[in-house]
Amino acid sequence: MAEKETTHFTNTGEVLLEVKNLKKYFPIEQGFMHKKIGEVKAVDDVSIYINRNETLGLVGESGCGKTTLGRCIMRAVESTSGEILFHLDAKKPPVNILGLDKKELLDIRRNMAIIFQNPYSSLDPRMTILDIVGEPLYLNGYSRDQITDRVKELMSMVGLESKFLNRYPHAFSGGQRQRIGIARALALKPRFIVSDEAVSALDVSVQAQILNLLQDLKETMQPTFLFIAHDLSVIEHVSDRVGVMYVGRLMELAPTEEIYLKPRHPYTEALLSAIPRPEPGPKKDRILLPGEVANAADLPPGCCFHPRCRYCQDRCKTEVPPWQEVSFGHYVSCHRADDLELQGVIER
Ligand SMILES: Nc1ncnc2c1ncn2[C@@H]1O[C@H](COP(=O)(O)OP(=O)(O)OP(=O)(O)O)[C@@H](O)[C@H]1O
Ligand code: SF4
Ligand SMILES: [Mg+2]
Incomplete structure (x- = not known):
């Protein structure tokens, strides 16, 4: 499969964290000799940046690699290849987290933290x-x-x-x-916090309280967030920009309002169509995606979303769409990004 070139982003902010062409492939092994018979491409050539004091939301269906990406950034799991550059001091060159030894990693980890999904299992019951x-x-x-x-x-x-x-x-x-x-x-x-489904296990009213708390803390402590969630309403509420993942790859990345009102990728359009909107006014139909999420161990050729895409054309089945900037700061991986008129959430 053709590899994307290292992505260059236009950006007006000050970058804290840059992920470049990151891959994390988990081996699939068989038998007592652990013979490798394949690999799960959990994160496949992902490039993103996060600016200081910004919240980047990351969304996508279960198994698309959100947690793995967060764990690679924290170096809780070793990446297969790529770079993760932490611009801790704007006046000094960035540190590549993937190249640090144990001691250097401990030092840099002081600046990073993670909030986990399940508040029941993530706290040790024997500790005060x-x-x-x-x-x-x-x-x-x-x-x-x-x-x-x-x-x-x-x-x-x-x-x-x-x-x-x-x-x-x-x-x-x-x-x-x-x-x-x-x-x-x-x-x-910490300067950088990964929040991995931090409110998913909570009741809706409690979710709102925790989201408000995170917003307040953002204003007072000004950390930078990678906010992982599968709920697009939650992502919309907290994020400055949003990345949409599908089987280990980024499909779209844009400022929040733009991606919700004018999505440029059919997968984003389908996800947005599923958000329940209580407001009065015209309701739009939910786009039901046919088939299953692609298998990360055996990806379809061409655009990995093509078997489920209602706009698929012949070249989508053979050519990997390039990652392109379609408007300022709005990136998408779709051959038809320029000719499709996709529907976002209805303007309020
Ligand atoms: N330790 C592991 N060994 C093998 N495969 C793994 C491992 N961890 C994750 N995977 C696989 O990598 C892919 C991405 O998983 P990941 O947990 O990152 O997805 P996710 O987007 O966080 O999903 P969810 O929304 O369910 O939390 C999945 O196919 C998963 O089965
Ligand atoms: S490249 Fe083709 S198959 Fe893939 S999302 Fe775009 S239109 Fe659909
Ligand atoms: Mg996860």
Whole structure:
């Protein structure tokens, strides 16, 4: 399959993180000799940048590689190839996270944090809130008194009373537990946070509270977010720009309002058509995609979305569409990006 060239983006902001041609292929092995019989292309040649203080939303169906991309950036999993450049100090050259040794990685990780999906399984039930939230501080040499003071401060920031410091996670509701997870992620004042489905496991009303909390923290602490979710309404609410993934590849990337009102990729159009809109006015039909999500171990030739695309033409079945900028800061991988009039969410 033809490989895309390294992507050059037009950008007016100041970049914090750049992902260049990132690939993560998981081997498929068979038998006790672990013979490699194939590979799952979980992330396949993805290039993105995230500016300082920006929230980049990442959306796509289950299994499209969102978590793997986030884990590669955190180096929780080793990438197959590519570069992840962290521009920690704007005056110095960026650091390639994939080239760091253990010690260098530990140093840079202080600037990065992750908020997980499941607030029930991500908190150790045998640790108190003080220990859970304070652990990153402890690992970075803070004294007991410093840890207690900072944990109290963090609890107040996420809307929890510090009198709960010595309680265990089971004493808290799902929303409160997610606040604890957020407090832990913020402990070392990270510059970059991956939020992986942080509100997906919560009730809708609690979701709104946590999203508002994240927005408030964004204003006060100004971290940069990679916000992963499969819910397009949630993504719209929090993101400055949005990337749409399908079986390990980026299909479209654009500023939020533009992608929601004027999508340029048929897959984005189909995802948008499924958002329930309570507002009065004309309703549009949901686009039901035929067939299954493509198999990341055996991708269709040409455009990987072609077996499900209602606009597919012959060349889509053989030629990989190039990644092209169709308007300022709006990128898409579709042969027909210029001739299709796709429908976004109805203008409000
Ligand atoms: N450790 C692993 N070993 C083998 N395959 C893996 C591993 N982790 C992920 N995969 C595969 O990589 C692909 C991408 O998975 P990933 O979890 O990144 O998707 P996702 O978009 O986060 O999905 P979801 O929305 O369900 O969380 C899937 O096909 C998955 O089965
Ligand atoms: S390249 Fe062809 S098959 Fe792929 S999304 Fe565009 S129109 Fe559909
Ligand atoms: Mg995931």
